[in-house]
Amino acid sequence: MSRVVIVGAGIGGCIAALAAKDADPSADVHVLAVSPERYRHEPGTIDVLGYVPDQQGPVARPAARIDSLPADHPYNLVGEDDLTRALAYLDDVFADSDRSTYRGTDRNALAPTVTGGVRPTYRYPVTVAAGLVSSQRPMHLVGLDCLTHIDADLVADRLDSVAPFDVTASTVEFPIDATETPPFEAFARALDENNETSDGRPVREALARAVRPALDIESRVGFPPVLGVTQHDEIRRELESQLQAAVFELPVGEPNLPGIRLRERLFDRLDEAGIELTRATVTEVSSTGGSIQSVNVATETEQRSIEGDNFVLATGGVASGGLVGTETEVVEPAFDCPVESPEKHSEWSISAPLGDHWFARAGVDVTSELKPTSRNGPVFENLVAVGGVIGGHNFVEERSRSGVAVVTGYEAGRSAVDW
């Protein structure tokens, strides 16, 4: 029986764990998660490859364009066949007994963004499906007055100028007072429970009544992503019936229920597969002869050692603590894998706000087997890296962040029980 220890429970770590357990059901797979709350920042879409250097405009079929990425890009290290297998595996993870939580084909879909732009995405939650730009039907966007960072009028104005259909907007008061800040989880819970408003009306009905006067011919209505944590299908259906229009959520950053629903989905799958998930961070690594024997971990209440045969570094990039910038360099704190930094701090970034900044490419170098490596070869024989901690490529510019996590996670998970 192989023992696999995965450090990090983002998309990459979860897919690695599930793929390892599927490849060897007798494997003992343990996932360490320091901060699963991070999912609340994510839009919940899975972007595989939106843009490549030699093409203007978005990529249509991601698997067909990895040949225009550098040879050492994680997708090319894995190869087109395994990339395709990994993406099919993701669909299995998302598949539900009675409904599909995610949608998409082998081609990118175009989803609206919170800044009124359009983004290519490969898999999107069913809750955003009715808002895809390709459907070309007029849409109405609803803002909620106390979610001030989503300005429905601004999004509608910008989208209207790029989309081949009319986009209108209105902002309404959410029918229930929320004292929490930010209030989006309180909104979602009120909708889940269909609480009564002060005038005795169920909140879903009250919300539909507030929106209805602003609707004209629009056959689809977009809301901030607050339509329930657990009952989102039911809430959407009820709003659709009351508004006589398709209802969708805008896939935006925080506040973000689609990201939280994604976490619930992945963690449920870990649980069903019998994979242990511990809220802990790695504090020390014990190794002999170039192989890791165990990691010391700290939970809120104890310190302990976890032994393993193979280890997966899935701690993400700078935003997740998988990489940390000091005054002089960027470090990878969990396993102390080397990260090459430019000598001068001034070279970390360039003046163009959305330009090709070095820090967007920062991360560990990996071998063709995804083992973190220095100039002298793999740092540890039994460590592989997945997702955002891998460096050398601008996953943000490519719009490939979650895709890289899924594809490398799948590859690493399978290889971790195969060594």
Ligand SMILES: Cc1cc2nc3c(=O)[nH]c(=O)nc-3n(C[C@H](O)[C@H](O)[C@H](O)COP(=O)(O)OP(=O)(O)OC[C@H]3O[C@@H](n4cnc5c(N)ncnc54)[C@H](O)[C@@H]3O)c2cc1C
């Ligand atoms: C604001 C925001 C917006 C995003 N937007 C998009 C988008 O539009 N499209 C897209 O495809 N992707 C997006 N993503 C990125 C994406 O969802 C993931 O970051 C990406 O898939 C990389 O996944 P990962 O598993 O490598 O790392 P992460 O998802 O970053 O997960 C790493 C996990 O490891 C944990 N960790 C770190 N250090 C330790 C340690 N020492 N011990 C234990 N655990 C540790 C972290 O807490 C985190 O939970 C966004 C992310 C953020 C934060």
